[in-house]
Amino acid sequence: MIALLAVALLQARAVTGVMTNVQRDWRYEPPCGIIASIMNRCSDVEAFTAELQLPDGTTVPLIFFRTGPGPHPRTGDSGTWELHREVVFPLLLCAQRGALTSTGCLAEVWWALESDDDMPASLRGR
Numbered sequence: 001m002i003a004l005l006a007v008a009l010l011q012a013r014a015v016t017g018v019m020t021n022v023q024r025d026w027r028y029e030p031p032c033g034i035i036a037s038i039m040n041r042c043s044d045v046e047a048f049t050a051e052l053q054l055p056d057g058t059t060v061p062l063i064f065f066r067t068g069p070g071p072h073p074r075t076g077d078s079g080t081w082e083l084h085r086e087v088v089f090p091l092l093l094c095a096q097r098g099a100l101t102s103t104g105c106l107a108e109v110w111w112a113l114e115s116d117d118d119m120p121a122s123l124r125g126r
Contacts, residue, residue, distance in 0.1 A: 064113035079120025086112040
């Protein structure tokens with residue numbers, strides 16, 4: 001029972017901090033070729049990696065995805081964030097390696113923002 005509780009506690013955690021080093025990271029986006037891009041058949045999902053600086057100075061690396069022009073965290077945003085433990089695949093790298101080798105695609109475990117509800121309420125409406 002204790003082991004199950006420990007796993008549940010690792011799945012989500014509310015932390016207070018300031019978002020730093022927010023940058024788009026194409027490695028985690030679905031690949032899109034030139035022709036598909038011209039024909040507007042690419043996914044509108046954008047992947048971002050960032051760090052959340054906690055009050056004690058430590059940083060937590062995290063990932064989040066944005067669909068379309070919706071709100072997303074920016075460098076300097078602060079508040080309480082709901083982080084979830086997620087398995088993420090670097091889709092672009094997987095596609096590139098799949099074309100060159102038969103090696104499987106390795107998953108990565110990240111802290112992630114799953115939805116707009118995981119952002120501080122003050123940032124959701126912008």
